[in-house]
Amino acid sequence: MKQIKVLGSGCSKCIKTADIIAKVAADIGVEVNVIKETDPEAIMNHGVMSTPAVVIDDTVVHSGSIPSQDAIRSWLA
Amino acid sequence: MFEIFTYLADWLVYGLLSLSPETKLGDALHFFVEDVSKIYVLLVVMIYLIALARASLDVERVRDFLAGRHRGVGYLLGSGFGAITPFCSCSSIPVFLGFTSAGIPVGITMAFLLTSPLINEVAVLLLLSLLGWKFTLLYVVVGMSVGILGGIFLDQIRAERWLQSFARKALERGQQGGPLTPSSAPRQLSFAERHSFARSETADIFGRVWKWVIIGVGLGAALHGFVPDGWIEAHLGNGxxxxxxxxxxxxxxxxxxxTGVIPVMESLIQNGLPIGTTLAFCMSTVAASFPEFILLKQVMQWRLLVTLFALLLTAFTLVGWIFNLLTPFI
Incomplete structure (x- = not known):
């Protein structure tokens, strides 16, 4: 199962990002565990400055906006 | 060029709703319709065009650019980039930490973060069209000065002592680390990418700002229609x-x-509130908000937060007094 972290201070965009990832994963039948990371120190340690950002298996794959469904599909494939 | 909005308001308020321009309600509603429609059109056009131009500017690039700069120019650049770089206020904390862990002094980072809410390109263009270039220039100079002087002050009192310990350690690591290698090579954006960025920016900013425009212009219309001419000048004037x-x-x-406070500024000034008092009121509305301060608690100790708060209060009060004194010469 893929571990996916959504980094962000809990703003509405971050919540949307987590929701849309869970939805896309369900659509294509991939099991994921999506968690929201709001701790500023943890966000800093990932080197992220623009939230929401997405981290999959400890690699930052996206930052600064709500990702598109196509992008999410390509990460999960 | 802007007459079209007057005609629109004439048609809607005096024609369709058949209100008389002589009544207070008709007058206030006319002002409201004219200003809201004008501001909405300006916003959509301007946000789109500006986003197109600055699609490739982001906080990561600004950090790479500011890291390792000499302090003197650092404050000026920090404040300048604060004015033009777009970022969501919910990203303030990650931006603060990103700058800090790159070894950028707290004062320069704060020059960036203090200037950012005060000045943005949309606000500047709205000011230009509603209040003219002199006032706009004044506003930009004052906003940047608050950021620059505030940043210098924070470094003078060694504000980094009062960061939360993990942030202070990140700053020390960053300063020992020497200059950063740029995190990403600048890349060329195609027009299609710029267009798609600009379109989503326009939708995003407009979605956040439209209600402020209604509140701002609504307050303005109420002042315009219902507060007697000369009342503000007599009771809240220079004396x-x-x-x-x-x-x-x-x-x-x-x-x-x-963006929302500018229509209020317009009507306050037109109703005779002195420029300094107007600037003081509007800047304190925009720059200091309690939710933002609560967020900053995650990276700063109370002493620094209180200092920052007091700094802003003092700065805006001084701005107000100085500009009220200078008004006869402007």
Whole structure:
């Protein structure tokens, strides 16, 4: 199962990002565990400055906006 | 060029609703329709065009550019980039930490973060079209000065002592690390990418700002239609020194973004509120908000937060007094 972290201070965009990832994963039948990371120190340690950002298996794959469904599909494939 | 909005308001308010321009309601509603429609059109066009131009500017690039700069130019650049770089206020904390862990001094980072809410390109263009270039220039110079002087002050008192310990350690690591290698090579954006960025920016900013425009213009219309001419001038004019700190005190708990507060500025000034008092009120509304301060608690100790708060209060009060004194010469 893929571990996916959504980094962000809990703003509405971050919540949307987590929701849309869970939805896309369900659509294509991939099991994921999506968690929201709001701790500023943890966000800093990932080197992220623009939230929401997405981290999959400890690699930052996206930052600064709500990702598109196509992008999410390509990460999960 | 802007007459079309007057005609629109004429048609809607005097024609369709058949209100008389002589009545207070008709007058206020006309003002409201004209200003809201004008501002909405300006916003959509301007946000789109500007986003197109600055699609490739982001906080990561600014950090790489500011890291390792000499302090003197650092404050000026920090404040300048704060004015033009787009970022969501919910990213303030990650931006603060990103700058800090790159070894950028707290004062330069704060010059960036203090200037950012005060000045943005949309606000500047709205000011230009509503209040003219002199006032706009004044506003930009004052906003940047608050950021620059505030940043210098924070470094002078060694504000980094009062960061939360993990942030202070990150700063020390960053300063020992020497210059960063740029995190990403600048890349060329195609027009299609710029267009798609600009379109989503326009939708995003407009979605956040439209209600502030209604509130701002609504307040303006109420002032315009219902507060008797000369009342503000007589009661809150230049003679009353206390009106500036009172305006700042009133502005702090209120929160608006710069775009929403500009229609209020317009009507306050047209109703005779002195320029300094208006600036003090509007800047304190925009720059200092309690939710933002609560967020900053994650990276700063109380002493620094209180210092910052006091710094802003003092700065805006001084701005108000100085500009009220200077008004006869402007």
């Amino acid at each position: 009353q020194w206390w009106s500036v700190p009172a305006a700042v005190g009133l502005g702090i708990p209120l929160y608006s973004n710069a």
